[in-house]
Amino acid sequence: MAYSDKVIDHYQNPRNVGSLDKNDKNVGTGVVGAPECGDVMKLQIQVDDDGKITDAKFKTYGCGSAIASSSLATEWLKGAMVDDALEIKNTQIVEELSLPPVKIHCSVLAEDAIRAAIQDYKAKSGTATKTEAGA
Amino acid sequence: MTVKTPVYMDYSATTPCDPRVVEKMLPYFSQEFGNAASRNHVFGWKAESAVDEAREQVAALINAHPKEIIWTSGSTEANNLAIKGAAEMYRSKGQHMISCVTEHKAVLDPLHHLESEGFEVTWMEVDRQGHIDLEALGKAITDKTTLISFMAGNNETGTLHAIKEIGRIAKDRGVLFHCDATQAAGRIPLDVMDQGIDLMSLSAHKFYGPKGVGCLYVRRKSPRVRLVPILDGGGHERGMRSGTLNVTGLVGMGEAARIAREDFDLETSKLAGLRDKLERDILAALPDSVVNGDPENRLPHLSNISFPYVEGESLIMGLSDIAVSSGSACTSASLEPSYVLRALGLGDELAHSSIRFSLGRFNTAEEIEFVTEQVTKEVTRLREMSPLWEMAQEGIDLSKVNWTTH
Numbered sequence: 001m002a003y004s005d006k007v008i009d010h011y012q013n014p015r016n017v018g019s020l021d022k023n024d025k026n027v028g029t030g031v032v033g034a035p036e037c038g039d040v041m042k043l044q045i046q047v048d049d050d051g052k053i054t055d056a057k058f059k060t061y062g063c064g065s066a067i068a069s070s071s072l073a074t075e076w077l078k079g080a081m082v083d084d085a086l087e088i089k090n091t092q093i094v095e096e097l098s099l100p101p102v103k104i105h106c107s108v109l110a111e112d113a114i115r116a117a118i119q120d121y122k123a124k125s126g127t128a129t130k131t132e133a134g135a
Numbered sequence: 136m137t138v139k140t141p142v143y144m145d146y147s148a149t150t151p152c153d154p155r156v157v158e159k160m161l162p163y164f165s166q167e168f169g170n171a172a173s174r175n176h177v178f179g180w181k182a183e184s185a186v187d188e189a190r191e192q193v194a195a196l197i198n199a200h201p202k203e204i205i206w207t208s209g210s211t212e213a214n215n216l217a218i219k220g221a222a223e224m225y226r227s228k229g230q231h232m233i234s235c236v237t238e239h240k241a242v243l244d245p246l247h248h249l250e251s252e253g254f255e256v257t258w259m260e261v262d263r264q265g266h267i268d269l270e271a272l273g274k275a276i277t278d279k280t281t282l283i284s285f286m287a288g289n290n291e292t293g294t295l296h297a298i299k300e301i302g303r304i305a306k307d308r309g310v311l312f313h314c315d316a317t318q319a320a321g322r323i324p325l326d327v328m329d330q331g332i333d334l335m336s337l338s339a340h341k342f343y344g345p346k347g348v349g350c351l352y353v354r355r356k357s358p359r360v361r362l363v364p365i366l367d368g369g370g371h372e373r374g375m376r377s378g379t380l381n382v383t384g385l386v387g388m389g390e391a392a393r394i395a396r397e398d399f400d401l402e403t404s405k406l407a408g409l410r411d412k413l414e415r416d417i418l419a420a421l422p423d424s425v426v427n428g429d430p431e432n433r434l435p436h437l438s439n440i441s442f443p444y445v446e447g448e449s450l451i452m453g454l455s456d457i458a459v460s461s462g463s464a465c466t467s468a469s470l471e472p473s474y475v476l477r478a479l480g481l482g483d484e485l486a487h488s489s490i491r492f493s494l495g496r497f498n499t500a501e502e503i504e505f506v507t508e509q510v511t512k513e514v515t516r517l518r519e520m521s522p523l524w525e526m527a528q529e530g531i532d533l534s535k536v537n538w539t540t541h
């Protein structure tokens with residue numbers, strides 16, 4: 001399979017590999033996929049009080065396109081507002097990385113990971129606000 | 136490092152033609168170009184005698200009689216001819232065959248085709264190392280069974296079936312034994328008499344001959360095996376395979392068989408030595424790695440290793456200076472891991488994480504070191520990027536995680 005230059009670049013120089021403290025209330029974590037399907041993505045965002053994503057990290061088990069999709073996602077997430085981040089579509093990832101049809105599921109997984117991370121952040125910060133208010 | 140890249144370590148996919156083979160073939164393109172079936176002039180006679188020599192050389196590799204060699208376009212055709220040809224010829228005796236789930240597609244699919252036509256096929260399962268239960272095989276044979284088909288050495292794991300024992304069972308029970316020896320030729324001793332094989336498929340491009348030529352060995356005596364041809368026409372090859380012979384290619388296959396036989400001991404011990412070193416060094420550097428298949432009874436040139444927590448296709452992408460194969464085919468929405476590794480009971484995750492290294496005549500000790508180094512570096516890099524590796528380090532049991540399947 002021939003990979004696009006952008007996929008190769010992200011694969012060789014992945015942006016924002018790593019982990020954030022998943023217990024931090026400002027951190028949202030999304031883990032999607034399954035090992036038996038050949039790909040698992042973990043995507044994390046750190047959000048400030050204004051709802052701006054100040055940091056994003058990923059770890060991915062999967063093919064080069066899966067790694068590139070999640071790496072690209074972290075680039076787009078950094079500096080974005082949480083609600084704008086929800087607008088990121090897998091088709092934009094497909095376009096940016098020139099993914100062939102057989103690799104579209106990698107971009108779908110990245111979109112799922114973004115949503116899961118945001119959902120986790122919202123759930124946590126929601127709960128956290130309540131606890132704080134109650135304390 | 137003095138290694139020239141990319142390093143080819145995928146000799147089970149195909150091999151380069153040996154320079155001696157090419158040399159021998161050259162005159163047959165435009166000087167000795169005759170049709171081996173032309174009986175009336177010297178062009179035809181020369182072509183026929185070249186084909187006869189090749190027939191003797193290939194027969195000698197497997198201890199057969201030259202007349203028992205039926206030329207084909209390769210093993211896919213040989214397997215189809217053996218299976219479909221016997222099915223049709225012995226239809227009145229019965230419509231039952233037995234094979235194994237880890238066979239190559241070129242055996243599985245002809246049998247699936249027969250199933251769709253009403254034949255019954257018993258599919259033997261394998262154990263963790265890739266072996267069938269010989270007792271169960273004996274029990275599966277009925278008076279309706281006409282043929283059993285088991286490969287000599289597996290193309291993904293290298294595991295060797297106990298073909299001599301299978302041959303004895305076949306003989307005792309009066310069924311034909313077809314053996315796909317595509318991966319085994321030149322790598323383990325093959326002897327159709329001693330191993331009790333009635334039909335055997337070979338392909339030149341797996342032992343340093345050209346692509347697109349192969350043969351089916353068809354036993355002539357005790358029993359005399361007959362087949363209904365797939366290709367009808369001029370009646371070449373004792374009527375079993377019509378079509379003008381690829382004289383040039385067959386000359387190449389003959390020479391490749393001669394070299395395989397003459398260099399057998401030296402070559403197989405060198406290969407096993409290099410393979411064992413590769414395996415030892417990789418396992419020492421990456422102790423979590425798992426060798427798949429039977430560590431003892433296997434082809435000498437092949438090692439199939441799973442690298443847990445790292446996905447095979449991404450690993451291959453990182454190993455761009457090395458040509459190897461992966462057990463993961465991430466090319467469809469449902470990522471299909473190797474059916475062979477699955478049949479051995481490997482979880483899909485380990486199957487996705489496997490790499491097949493298959494060595495050959497032109498690999499060197501320096502290349503083994505280079506490959507070990509590259510694999511170690513890349514697996515380590517990808518593990519640092521892997522959420523599974525991170526979870527495993529945290530002590531999380533991955534089999535208990537509630538994954539979101541997609």
Ligand SMILES: Cc1ncc(COP(=O)(O)O)c(C=O)c1O
Pocket residue numbers: 147148208209210211212239241286289290315317318337338339349
């Ligand atoms: C075990 C086995 N059988 C059959 C084949 C098909 O051989 P050919 O390429 O000659 O059709 C192969 C090659 O991949 C093989 O490994």
